[in-house]
Amino acid sequence: MPSTGKGVRGERELINLLWSNGYAAMRAPASGAASRTPRPDILAGNSALRRHLAFELKVTHKKAIYVSKEQITGLAEFARRFGCKPYLGVKFTANRQPWIFIPVKRLKSASNSFKVTPEIAAEDGISLESVLGKQTNRSE
């Protein structure tokens, strides 16, 4: 869970984007709460599209994001049990990039963490529209 202002703002922004696209979405409690079970930062579903999504989210001004193996393993385990697709959502605010979502299976680990740069996100990630299952009709 993000403990910073930009992390919380990023989560709320994504919750609103999900709702305005026909999804129901819920945030997890702050990480301070005692919990022995893994959980995503956001869990969302769209019954019409039969699509259920679990997100771990990272927002940063830096040039790279590191996510622990434990967090990704927990996210994958939650998704496997729940019945939803797990994604790492990243937002590099220094580059003014929009949210990019990397399917957990595509993440490459280095030692005890996963490193994601804007370049890696651009190569392995997909757009919000793709995650939501919407068609993109962009001419540019």
Place this chain on the structure above:
Amino acid sequence: MPSTGKGVRGERELINLLWSNGYAAMRAPASGAASRTPRPDILAGNSALRRHLAFELKVTHKKAIYVSKEQITGLAEFARRFGCKPYLGVKFTANRQPWIFIPVKRLKSASNSFKVTPEIAAEDGISLESVLGKQTNRSE
């Protein structure tokens, strides 16, 4: 969301019961967090059973529980969008009753709230085993 100790304990107990029965489950943040979108107290899923559940939960020592129409409407709306079954879970601790779950459609409203007594719960509610989709093989 429960703001009391017994409410939080009840939620954690249910989270643990869900996990030990093959579900993944997540609690909502404390009600203090700003939120303009409805959400259940607990959202749970079991991919093997293709079952997704949303719970509003009430634990009380009193003889009746009152839930606002707004809460139930929000729960139903969340469930319709997400694609899960909405339940009001009640626990009357004075009677030492276990959790009983009332499908939202069975709730009967009186003016601006829904009133549930142990008798109403016994008549309209179902057991945890039924909600989880487990077979009950009890001889008694």
